[in-house]
Amino acid sequence: MIFSRPNLFTFFRTAFLKAILLLGLCGCAIxxxxxxxxxxxxxxxxxxxxxxxxxxxxxxxxxIERLGRASGSQAGNDIGNVAALVALFQMGPRSGAPVFSEKYAEKIIYQIHQQCPSGNYSGVTSIRETRKYPVISGEIVKVTGFCLREKKGASL
Amino acid sequence: MRNFILILAAAAMSTLGMGCVSVESISLTSIPARRDAPVRTEKSKIIFLGFNFNNDFVDELVGDLKNQCKDGIVSGILTKDEVVNYFLMIVYSRRVTATGYCQRTGQKT
Incomplete structure (x- = not known):
């Protein structure tokens, strides 16, 4: 027999933890x-x-607070306390985690204009989503749609 | 007393089975005067333990509405984004519903 019972348990436990870690690193889309x-x-x-x-x-x-406290050390607890204090200043309605600059979404207008200078859009889907990783996250605004160009020879 | 507990348990189980729905977001575009040809599409994705790696199911909405309104304009689109909780947020689904009105060419008002 290749695996004895404790070895089998260790193997599955390690595999399970690796799978969880891998899933966590993939980043959940919210x-x-x-x-x-x-x-x-x-x-x-x-x-x-x-x-x-x-x-x-x-x-x-x-x-950060959760990880700090989970470490069990004094330094970790201190980090947790600081993070809890910072969180007090970040209260209020929002989607996703706080970002350093809230103006990141404004440039989307210029990017759409670059791709469709005529300004004639249709079927525009605007999606606000978060790609969540441990501690950090990607706060994403995605816009997909269709730029309308008149067919040659067609009249309105 | 025992019957009462059984009824209570059955009610709790049926409530869990039905799922609780909460609205995440709503948006609406300009509603046309002619509303005789409604179109509707719904897309959902079941999520287990919060593991969801993309939201691509949303991309199919526009294509579905276009298929229902060939050579026309879909306006008055109400987009409703909901979370349907089936069991203690362990199993839930994201459901996006879009309804609107189709106006064929020459009908626009």
Whole structure:
């Protein structure tokens, strides 16, 4: 027999912990908001898809606090206390973790304009989501849609 | 007394089985005057233990609405994003519903 009972238990425990760690590092996608715009599906237009994404790094102080306290050391406890204090200043309605600059989403307008200078959009899906990792997160705003270009020879 | 506890337990179990629904977000675009051709699509994803690695299921909404409104304009789109909790947030689903009105070419008002 290759595995004795304690070895088998250790093997499965290690495999389970590795699987959990791997899943944690993959990053869970958390959906906050979805919004759809009007859809122009008239045949006189050619629909060219576009996809724009902006993101900013978020920091979850609650995670820092939890990790600090879980370490069991005095330094860890101190870090936990500081994180708890910082969290007091981050109260209020929000989606995802706090970011360093809240203006990251503003540049999405310019990026869409670059991809579709005519400004004639259709079927725009705006998604606000978080890609969550331990302590840090990716705070993402994604916009997909179709840029409408009139077919040559077609009239409105 | 025993019957009462049994009824209570059955009610609790049926409530858990039905699932609790909460609305995450709602959005609405301009509603047209002509509303005689409603279109609707719904996409959902079941999530177990919070492990969800993408939200790509949302991308299919626009395609579905376009298929229901060939050569027309879909407006008055109400997008509703919900969480349906089936069991203690261990198993839940994200459900996005989009409803709107189709206006064929030449009908727009």
């Amino acid at each position: 959906l906050h908001k979805v919004q759809l715009s009007d859809i122009d599906n008239r045949s006189q237009f050619v629909q060219v898809p576009f996809d724009v994404k902006v993101s900013e790094t978020g920091v979850d102080v609650k995670d």
